[in-house]
Amino acid sequence: MMRSAIIGVMACLWLALNMVQASAQEAEASPPPNLPPPTVVTPPLPPMETVEADISTRSLEVTTGFTGHEIVVFGAIDNSQAPKDDAGSYYDVVVVVEGTPFPIVARRKSEVGGVWMNTSSITFNSVPSYYAIASSKPIEEIAGPAVLERHAIGFRHIKMMPAGNSGAGLKDSQLAAFRSAVIRLKQRKDLYVLEPEGVDFVGRSLFRSTIALPANIPVGPLVARTYLFRDGEVVSAHIARVTLHRAGIERLVHNFAFVYPASYGLIAVIIAVLSGLLASVLFRRKTA
Amino acid sequence: MNIYLPIAEMSVNAALLLGLGGAVGFLSGLFGVGGGFLLTPLLIFLGVPTSVAVGTGSMQILASSVSGAMAQYRRNNVDVKMGMVLVAGGVVGSFIGVSLMRILRQMGQFELFVSLCYVTFLGAVGALMLIESVGSIQRQRSGQPVPTRQTGQHSWVHGLPFKMRFHRSKLYISAVPPAMIGAFVGFMAAIMGVGGGFVMVPAMIYLLRVPTSVVIGTSLFQIVFVMAVTTLLQAIENKSVDVVLALILIVGGVVGAQFGAAAGGKLKGEQLRFMLAALVLLVCLRIAWDLMVTPAEIFSIGPLIGGGL
Structure with a gap:
């Protein structure tokens, strides 16, 4: 029921947007009358694609019975150049859902006199409490590391800076070990999620992605960033929000x-x- | 049915928690102990943060001790004056314990410290109980009379200042040892989430020579007041008391204790003490094992606590 209703809403939205777009194109197409006709006829450039997206819910309540929730991030590609019914061959969509950044302490145990105890630690200033990436295909196949880094897409590109002089005596390799441990532990708690085939295209311009929020997700606002890629470059991006609050x-x-x-x-x-x-x-x- | 715990910030199966409370309640009814030493480690194994397990444990112990303490008081089995001295010490100990807990959590060494405390105390008490119960079972089998405790002996305890007269216990001793015992038990209560009866009862019998008839009642009296103070301090200082978690455990524990007490009536004292000793040592070994075996994951992450290092 919910699913078909969402698709219905998406379809209406898309139709409405296309109509607006079409009338705008018509207005541009009629040239001003007193200009001389152009000597060289160039084919008109297709308008740039843009992406628009939204989340199935705007706010979520965390109550005593909260056992997690699935949100649907859906959207449409305007001015899609893709052949009919095959947006996936032409575009890639990446959805990143990120929670509020919090400072965290990562600790490392080592053996001291037969007992395993925490011996070194590092404080990271701001680490997203939750981070999910859903994409139409594995992100490494969509774009190069420089592009992913610029948009903070992917676990490797999560912004994670050591606080103050925390970790000052650590080598780069040790710092990297702490970083990857944070990501590994968050992944184990289902707080960092990777869905390399989590975005499905519907027709030539609609897409949807289901993202599971676990029961232990920290409350606060979540930001869903949707990126439209073509040929390894971001052509458009859109931001939507959902807020989790205690109730x-x-x-x-x-x-x-x-x-x-x-x-x-x-x-x-x-x-x-x-x-x-x-x-x-x-x-x-x-x-x- | 899953329930989201507001302070532990995790979703746990409510039936599992009820069962856990019930099982611990059964054992505490069976052996006549508080059961904190079982409940706190079990909560930690379940994934409840150590600080919340300890803080919530004190609330659960308060609930399970209060009715016993009332019953003992009605039967005039409480030395109130002795109890007051123990409570005064206990409050100081609890305060020190709760404050130390906050510092250790900031340093990231709280889990280690709790584990070491458990291994030390459970190991020592379990071993002593095991030796004692095996000895008395053997003596009974060979038909020897069980030696009774000699009274009227004086020890170093009687040479200390601030002597007070404890009428109900028929003692004229310094207030320092009971206050020290109370403080030590209060400290343990705060750090380990236990009532501390398993340390206080032997200490009162062997060090202070309090008559056995008032030992249980007086120690329950101390536990009730010290646990009330500890619960309050944990809530203020560490925000580690989960009322929802405690209530589920209390309900399970109350029911379990009734069955445990009924089952306990069918077993002999020595047998019960032997089984309890074995259980205590088992918990001790399990915690020691976790400390010594190479962990699968040497990294851990946690929130930044108040001001950092």
Whole structure:
């Protein structure tokens, strides 16, 4: 139901956009009357393609029952030059969904006297809490490293800078080991996701991509950047946003604990005492 | 059914947590112990952050001790004056423990410290209990009388200043040793998420020579107050008390404890002590194993805690 509704909306959107575009082209096509006719007839350049995209939902609530959520990033290529029903042969689309950057500490264990303990650490100033890339084919096949770096597409190009003098004594290779460990650990928690074939084309200009947000995703705004590639270059990009926020009991408890820690602690104590006493009353009656 | 824990910030199966609380409750009912030493490591194995496991553990212990303490008080099995001295020490110890916990978390050494504390205490207590229970089982088999504890002996404990009269325990001793014991137990409670009964009870019997009739009641009295203070301090200082997690564990634990107590009535004391010792040593070995074996992943990541290093 949801799926077909989304596709329907996308199709309408695309039709409407095309009509606007078509009327604009007609207006350009009629030349001003008092100019001399051009001597050399050049074929008119096709208008540049642009990409527009949106997310299936604008805001998501993280409640006590939150077990993750799937969002759909969908969009359309305007002025698609692709042959009918085959946008994939002509274009590539990359969708990057990124969470709020947070400072994190990465630690490395080593053996000290038979016991494994954290011996070195590094603080990264800002690491995206969540980072998902979905693309119509593996990103290495879409564009060269310089292009990917410029647009921060791909795990290798996530901006991750050591804070202050943190990690000052480390060699480049050690720094790289910490970096790749952060990415590996985030991937293991499903917070960094790579979907090399996660973007599907529909017809000559529509595309969609399903991105799974895991239950442990940190709350905050998510930014979905959609890139349209042709011949290894970005021809257009679009940004859409979705916000995750705490709701229900989850929100109440979390905010209370962090904003009024003393009152929260006091209530925790009261709850514990009351539930302990209640239990003893209940079971005494049963056994009596 | 999965439930999202607001402080632990993770989604866990609620039935699994109920079962965990129930199993720990069963064992604590069976052996007559608090069960914190089982619950906290199990929560950590489940993936709950160590700090949240420890902080939430203190809330769960408070709930499971309060009814026992009330019952003991009604039966006049609490030496309130002794209890007050233990609580005073316990509050100081808890405060030191919670503060140290914050510093260790910033340094990234909290998990290691908790593991080392567990290995040390569980190893020592488990080994002592094992030796004692095996000895008494052997003596019973060979028909020898079980030696009873001699009273009226004086030790170094009796030479200290600040003597106080504890009427209920029929003792006239310095307030320093009970305060020290209380402080030590409060410290352990904060760091390890345990009640500390397994250290306090032997210490009261063997060091202070408190009569066995009031030992359990007085130690429960101390645990209730110190756990209440620890829960409060953990919430303020480390924001590591998860009320939702604690409530699920409490519900499971209360039910489990009823069955455990019923099952415990059918077993002999020595057998129970032997089984408990084996369980304690098992938990100790498991934690020691995790410390010593080469980890599959030597890197870890965590949030930056208050101000950094």
